[in-house]
Amino acid sequence: MTYTPPAEFTTRPDLRGSFGMVASTHWLASSVGQAVLEQGGNAYDAAVATGFVLHLVEPHLNGPGGDMVGIAAPVGGPARVLCGQGPAPAGATIEHYRSEGLDLVPGAGGLAAAVPGAVDAWLLLARDHGTMELADLWAYTIDYAERGYPLVSRVAGTIGTVAELFTESWTSSADFWLPGGQPVVRSHRNPAYADVLRRLLAAGQGAASREDRIEAVRTEWAQGFVAEEAAAFLAEPHRHSDGHDHAAVITAADFAGFGAGWETPASIEFRGHTVLKSGQWGQGPVLLQALRLLDGFTDDELDPQQPAGAHTILEALKLAMADRDAYYGDPGTAVDHGTAGDRDALLQQLLSTEYADRRRREITDRAIEQALPGRVDGWDPYPVPVLLESATAAAGVGEPTVRPTGETRGDTCHLDIVDRWGNMISATPSGGWLQSSPHIPSLGFCLGTRLQMTWLDPASPSALTPGRRPRTTLTPTVLLTDGVPTSALGSPGGDQQDQWQLSYLLRTLVGGYSGQQAIDAPSLHTTALAGSFWPRTQTPAGAVVEDRLGADVIGDLERRGHRVTRAGDWALGRLSSVSRDPRTGELTAAANPRGAQGYAVGR
Numbered sequence: 001m002t003y004t005p006p007a008e009f010t011t012r013p014d015l016r017g018s019f020g021m022v023a024s025t026h027w028l029a030s031s032v033g034q035a036v037l038e039q040g041g042n043a044y045d046a047a048v049a050t051g052f053v054l055h056l057v058e059p060h061l062n063g064p065g066g067d068m069v070g071i072a073a074p075v076g077g078p079a080r081v082l083c084g085q086g087p088a089p090a091g092a093t094i095e096h097y098r099s100e101g102l103d104l105v106p107g108a109g110g111l112a113a114a115v116p117g118a119v120d121a122w123l124l125l126a127r128d129h130g131t132m133e134l135a136d137l138w139a140y141t142i143d144y145a146e147r148g149y150p151l152v153s154r155v156a157g158t159i160g161t162v163a164e165l166f167t168e169s170w171t172s173s174a175d176f177w178l179p180g181g182q183p184v185v186r187s188h189r190n191p192a193y194a195d196v197l198r199r200l201l202a203a204g205q206g207a208a209s210r211e212d213r214i215e216a217v218r219t220e221w222a223q224g225f226v227a228e229e230a231a232a233f234l235a236e237p238h239r240h241s242d243g244h245d246h247a248a249v250i251t252a253a254d255f256a257g258f259g260a261g262w263e264t265p266a267s268i269e270f271r272g273h274t275v276l277k278s279g280q281w282g283q284g285p286v287l288l289q290a291l292r293l294l295d296g297f298t299d300d301e302l303d304p305q306q307p308a309g310a311h312t313i314l315e316a317l318k319l320a321m322a323d324r325d326a327y328y329g330d331p332g333t334a335v336d337h338g339t340a341g342d343r344d345a346l347l348q349q350l351l352s353t354e355y356a357d358r359r360r361r362e363i364t365d366r367a368i369e370q371a372l373p374g375r376v377d378g379w380d381p382y383p384v385p386v387l388l389e390s391a392t393a394a395a396g397v398g399e400p401t402v403r404p405t406g407e408t409r410g411d412t413c414h415l416d417i418v419d420r421w422g423n424m425i426s427a428t429p430s431g432g433w434l435q436s437s438p439h440i441p442s443l444g445f446c447l448g449t450r451l452q453m454t455w456l457d458p459a460s461p462s463a464l465t466p467g468r469r470p471r472t473t474l475t476p477t478v479l480l481t482d483g484v485p486t487s488a489l490g491s492p493g494g495d496q497q498d499q500w501q502l503s504y505l506l507r508t509l510v511g512g513y514s515g516q517q518a519i520d521a522p523s524l525h526t527t528a529l530a531g532s533f534w535p536r537t538q539t540p541a542g543a544v545v546e547d548r549l550g551a552d553v554i555g556d557l558e559r560r561g562h563r564v565t566r567a568g569d570w571a572l573g574r575l576s577s578v579s580r581d582p583r584t585g586e587l588t589a590a591a592n593p594r595g596a597q598g599y600a601v602g603r
Helices: 027-038 043-057 094-099 118-129 134-147 153-161 163-168 171-177 191-203 210-223 225-234 252-256 285-294 307-327 342-350 353-360 494-510 515-520 551-559
Strands: 015-017 020-024 067-073 080-084 261-263 266-270 273-277 415-419 424-430 477-481 484-490 524-526 542-545 563-566 576-580 587-591 599-602
Touching: 015 020, 015 599, 020 027, 020 043, 020 576, 020 587, 027 043, 027 134, 027 415, 027 599, 043 067, 043 118, 043 134, 043 191, 043 415, 043 424, 067 118, 067 273, 067 477, 067 484, 080 118, 118 134, 118 210, 118 261, 118 424, 134 191, 134 210, 153 163, 163 171, 191 210, 191 225, 210 225, 210 252, 225 252, 266 285, 273 285, 285 307, 285 342, 285 353, 285 494, 307 342, 307 494, 307 524, 307 551, 415 484, 415 576, 415 587, 424 477, 424 484, 484 494, 494 515, 494 524, 515 576, 515 587, 542 551, 551 563, 576 599
Parallel strands: 542 563
Antiparallel strands: 015 587, 020 415, 020 599, 067 080, 067 424, 080 261, 266 273, 273 477, 415 424, 477 484, 484 576, 524 542, 576 587, 587 599
8 A cells, every 4th residue: 555646636736936825814914914025025024914914804703812832944044943832821829810710711802811922922933034114014914993994704603603792792892893893704804903903003213223113012012001001901890701700910020021032942853854843832842742753654644635644643642732731831940849940851752752762652543542651750640620512523624613601612813924035934823813802902912812822730740830831832833944934834623633634744745745635635633632722622532534535534533443534525724835946936826725724825
């Protein structure tokens, strides 16, 4: 048996060119990114413009009050992780949340808000790697916010789901999203947000250099009117997803105490490529651990469209996810069985070939109901609590599954860009969903809910801890070949982000698929893990598959003990990617057809 050959037909062409490529989860954002490249900007200028437009056109998937994780790989310089994941506020203590009658951090409401990190991360990227003036990069967003921008149908659907919450409790959200009592449908305006951007730009007027102007905007964002107005608004008690009213604990001082930063990526070598991910404060190393496990199998055993391959991939993901839940956390967080300094050594062990060799022996012909974490020298794994069984499959195309009380499973949006010089970036912005917390009228946006990924248990490696980052699901990917950036990719989808990327990488790096062929191919993922989103459910031995995987493969999975949910033919993932051939300089790009809104553009 050989690896299933890629289908000759694809839903879209693999774009090919030499000037620049932009792929994202929304056609308008991709077009804006390409426009910046055409103006002479580089990949990082384009990413900033694209990211801010995404705040408007995918408001149910990200916003200025949310977070962002990126990996920038500049020509001639080291690839670095851009951390726009804000920490827990100073008042976000386990004791306070327990005193509010909570067993879990709510999935909606101000108590779930980490310090917003996305805006400062984009500004840091513009300062350190961009070339254009911030006013020019924000001009697209300001124009759309003032004159109007199109909305995809899922925005109206999300608003309709939470309409009762808005009208009865979050009246400022109702005023903005339900004018006249009906959800906005085709287009919308956000003049308040345009005004925020103009006021921020004014803070940099008169500064001596482009970098100084951007730094002045960063200071105003963190220490000026945005922080003051957001904190004051959410200090008023409001409804949370637990059905009770609580006041947020975030303050203006929390905003002022945070700044986005650069970090060294976690990485492994796989089939001649260096795979770069974020550190263990996010779920990025899950992909690296899964690749380590699978590197010990033959190529034919890594084909998602063959019975053995589909089973093996799911089992590897279960083992990696079990380690995520038992060990991953902000390296600054000290827990009973380790110290901050030990965490680098912990990750080295988890990513080692020796550890993968031991864990690989746990993969048999039968599905694991719920995987246990491995044993790591010097560490006792955190026992993840027994969770409620999920009654539904996890979110499909990467759009959120929203309940009437506002809690959301799945997220977000994504972009990948490469320019004519070979600069590359992959970024996953999220949070600040329109359904996260009450709309702040003077700012035009709300804050996010990333703290729902923490536990109210001080022994957990991802315990709610003031000043520490929650373990985010945002997980972009960059590949290097002989030290040169060759591909950037990612997907929305919460706990599924790395799972869907794994199938893409196996198909492109092992199976010989092109980017578009790999994105179009049927996908799958496991739900036998501790869900990161409130109410933190799981499905023992759960597997979600696209029907196109085929009756033979699906039937074999069921015979092996997988509890299979058929999601439909085109339901799983919103992947995009860009690539560069270092030998010829040819650029390519691909985007996902599911959901009918992601597009790649370029020339």
